[in-house]
Amino acid sequence: MDQHVKTLAHLFLDGEEDKALHFTEELLNEYSLMSFYEAIITPAMYYIGELWETNQISVADEHLATAICDFVISQIKGKETVRSGNDQSSGRALFFGMEEEQHYIGLKMVSESFKAHGYQVRYLGPNLSLEHSLIQINKFKPEVIGLSAALSYRLPGLKEIIKRFSELEWKPLIMIGGRMARKFALEELEADQVMIVKDLHHLSKWFEEGREGLINETS
Known part of the structure; x- marks a missing residue:
């Protein structure tokens, strides 16, 4: 495991929000925001999850680490926008996790x-x-709707959500991510209006190539 990953994970677990933020800011001199999320934050949170699953940390420890991670993401969120020079809006996007899904850090990284x-x-x-x-989707009318799901038994519910969103009159792009997208073959769900996002590298490629190019490549 990369030492930076382990260091940041233990700063999260120790509740060291100021040190975690400072360490993150140092790393962002070497990484873009997207590559930092993919190479450092994501494996750090996977590592914390493994510690919890093997009873090396408590639920309270895991919750504290998640809260500190959330704090760090929130503090750094504006910096990449300033660097990228994006002064005009690229469109509207809306993100949420399925009902009864509690994990949100990946969803928040995508949102940021x-x-x-x-x-x-x-x-x-x-x-x-x-x-x-x-209710919010019909008010906001986003061009992109991002949805996070983790557990395979929620697949029927996911299919119903995709069906309902596909019927929206302005035809938004529906992005499906989360653990379910990484761990299971969801190619059957892909369509002109539906994209399965395996990881942040995949999303980064979509930003680079544009909506149509990547949908055609992955369909």
Whole structure:
């Protein structure tokens, strides 16, 4: 494991928010925001999850680490936008996690990445029902709707959400991410209007190549 990953993970676990933020700011001299998320934050949180699964840390430890990670992401979120020089909006994007899904750090990183690329973003957090999400979606009318899901038994619910979103009159791009997208073959769900996002590298490529190019490549 990269030493930077382990160092940041233990700063999260120790509740050292100021030290974690300072360490992050130093690393951002070497990494872009997207590569930092992919190479450092994501494996750090996976490592913390493994410690919890093997009973080396408590639920309280895991919650503290998540809170400090959230703090760090929130503090650095504006810096990449300034660096990128995006003065005009690229569009609107909305993100949320499926009902009963509690993990949200990955979803928040994606949300902040869209902000860094000039999008107007509404981040609704985890554990949101389809009907409540549609209230905000119909008000905001985003060009991109990002949805996070983790557990395979939620697939029928995910299919229903995709169906409902696909029927929206302005035809938004529906991005599906989270553990389910990484761990399971969801190619059957992909379509002109639906994109499965495996990881942040995949998303970064989409930003670089544009919506149509990557959808055609992955369909």
